Amino acid sequence: MPATDYQGSSAPLTNLGRSLLSLRRDQVHAMESHHDGSSAASLEVELESFQRQVADRFHDLSSVPSDELLSLPWVRKLLDVFLVCQEEFRVILSNNRAQVNRPPMDRLVADFYERSVKALDVCNAIRDGIEQIRQWEKLLEIVLCALGDTSNVNNNSNTNINNGNCYQRTLGEGQFRRAKKALIDLAIGMLDEKDSGQALAHRNRSFGRNNNSGSHSRDHHHRSLGHFRSLSWSVSRSWSAARQLQAIGNNLTAPRGNEVVASNGLAMPVFTMGCVLLFVMWALVAAIPCQDRGLQVHFYIPRQFSWAAPILSLHEKILEESKKRDRKNACGLLREIYQMEKCSRLLGELADSVQFPLNEEKEAEVRQRVKELGHVCEAMKEGLEPLEKQVREVFHRIVRSRTEGLDSLGRHNAE
């Protein structure tokens, strides 16, 4: 695992973390000329508490059962963690303005703002991705509407559209035709862009849909689904989430001993927040569909940081998830996407195999699948909108803290 262990030959890095903090403790006396003793001590408390809080929060995130990892509630919790960390970080910086405006902190903080502004594009891409998932959810609703019973559908409906007309009670060929259409659209929509071409043909076969079915406008429809996806990205075609992550992580290295000392220890939270930013953005890209996803980002985090272990363990778990056979080509590792994909595939296969009239056994099986699909749909409905709002909040907070920081740096330079 290249990302986890940093056993470089550079000796100073091997005993970073705690040792740096204690190194700094030794230097406190030297620093007291800049800082009166009590505030130096309270700064120390502040910094150590920040490190501990970050560690605790990521420990919480990493200790969830494996079936909760990468679920919508988990991703939302991850963003909550980010927002809290970001806020504490902001407070630390604004409590220590004088120090922050001096070298080497001015440079370190400016670097951090550069990193964070790169995360804004990820936020926008994720917002598009959430919109995309919503489109899939709408197709699922059609399936539920076709094969579900009325009450089920109505419970699922959060639109205020007056639409209680999904009245089918028996499952006939008609309902299956309708559901299959939506399932095919869904399958095409969920294909990763890279393999959409060949897999499209495959999908059509596996759904037992004769290739010459449908009118020309239907053909157009299928072509346009791919097109539709490209429409839903608001960034340029050449934008790449993978490259953006790399840019965020560029030169993100633990501060050197002299930087820690010269910054009165403040270099530590800057590095910590840089890692939190990178990891959170990376996890979002892992979970949510977006343009050119790629998870090959390396995390060089010295183990001595108390939060390193939970973050690296999460990183490892998510990477493992992405390497699973059935997830390799997934358009996002979000658990709900996986369930959606699995349920809809099974249901599609079932729909292809059924004979009419339906025997009881088959019908029960279909009902079961539909029920599962209903649960996924429910989870999406509950989670996507708050998630979208949170992503937007992350965007705002990053902008606000950067603006605040740059203003202060600008004013300082003028003095």
Add this chain to the structure above:
Amino acid sequence: MEPPENSNKDSNGFEMAEKIILRWDSTASEDARERMIFETDRQEADLYLQAVDEIQRSLSNASISSSSNNNTVSTGGDDQSKVNTTIQIAMARLEDEFRNILLTHTSALETDSLFDPTSSAASTPHAQEFEEDDNSLSHHSTSSNSLLNLQHCESSDSSSYRSTSSIREVDLMPAEAIADLQAIAMRMISSGYLRECIQVYGSVRKSAVDSSFRKLGIEKLSIGDIQRLEWEALESKIRRWIRAAKVCIRILFASEKRLCEQIFECVGTDIDDACFMETVKGPAIQLFNFAEAISISRRSPEKLFKILDLHDALMDLLPDIEAVFDSKSSDSIRVQAAEILSRLAEAARGILSEFENAVLREPSRVPVPGGTIHPLTRYVMNYISLISDYKQTLIELIMSKPSTGSRYSGDPSTPDMEFAELEGKTPLALHLIWIIVILQFNLDGKSKHYRDASLAHLFMMNNVHYIVQKVKGSPELREMIGDDYLRKLTGKFRQSATSYQRATWVNVLYCLRDEGLHVSGGFSSGVSKSALRERFKTFNAMFEDVHRTQATWLIPDAQLREELRISISEKLLPAYRSFLGRFRSHIESGKHPENYIKYSVEDLETAVLDFFEGYPVSQHLRRRSQ
């Protein structure tokens, strides 16, 4: 099969209807797949719609009969299943027809014509033309903005509502197409196919909006892309965005919204909103992403005016954005627009204070040759007269006084400014005065780098005079700065002129004094010839030196130059004339008088005309009146 309890007529109706629907089952026959009903056969389309109605009727009958009559539950179930299948076939067909009608009418022709009137401005990138365009944008003089004069044709009822609102919907589709779409939508929705209907509608219209976007030149740019662009490139993109955004909000989105209303409004509640958002949410986000990226870009002084343009344009659009995105589901769009607006305002404020910092710490130390106007002075004054052009907006945006005051008091690196005497001024005016104060402060520092104190004074005189002229030249600026402060500035450059004269001419004129020439206590005339000769020689040398040097100095303002020369002549010439009058005879009575009295009064008068022209004099000062 046992006929249900329905009347024969109904049953016949059903069979007929079913026949029509099965005939057009696109999975069943080549012909059904290739031909579109609504496109080719009007009469058949109507029959088809009637058939769907008929089937729907039987469906509700069938479900009633199956639930009310236990005996016929199995046959009823069979029937119901059959009807259901027929409905599915019909709905699949209608969905295809619906899509096809939409597709047939997605030409982006409308946006073509929208952009024609501006294309002349857009395709000839002459700076002037753009400037004009800018002004029209920033001053909201909508009359000169051709975009807004578009599509008047529709609003024959140019009531007050029409004229105050700039929204101009255009017909995206012919009325017949809308009627067909409505007829189909109604049936899809009443059969429970609302979701399919929205899906199809959204996907087709979304790509129509997308192609209009491309025509309008709205690009997909990430924040990173925008940060990497040169500012100049960005400026033209901002200009284009402002034009495009107006078309988007007022015409494109507004028309999409109306189309949704036309098709769906009478079909069910909120369906039009759902379709509208399905169509434009993505495009609207894409549109606003650009302005958002600009609003968070790094703040530097040159960006202020384009940011203000963007701010004003968005401010101007905001009521229309609120009107177009008035539904609950489009909440996020309205919110984003308002957020961007407030970020742009914040950016403008931030840039102004960045600018103040930049003026204060502009570090160039190399003195401008000849003591003329420093490029910084020109830059700053042009900048603040542009600020005064944006007065209307900035008065709203700049709400706090400049960050000077107690914090800086006693700090030698920042000037003082007394706000007490400037009461009643807007914060913006205080900022402008403050900028002039720090400009002078910086210039004062720069003047210290001249080795010649006279030149330092001349430099200050020139620069402050330039500031005064710039302020007087702009009524807006003059009004904000105020006559009191202007008088202060005028006093300041007059003071510099006086200081210059003192620094240069006191020594020269000192040669022309009487003291030291008279030999006291003697019995003769009492004038020391040698002292007098020495005096003339010193005077000549000093004057030649000043003449040679100060001819290369520059006062760019002709009037100021003239005034200063007159002032010099008024002091120099009478003094010299009277000195000559008193002592000429003593020199002329001796040997080689021409070595001592080299210049006549007229010579000096002419020589003064060489001053402050900015070129070295071609020859040494000669006696020209010989």
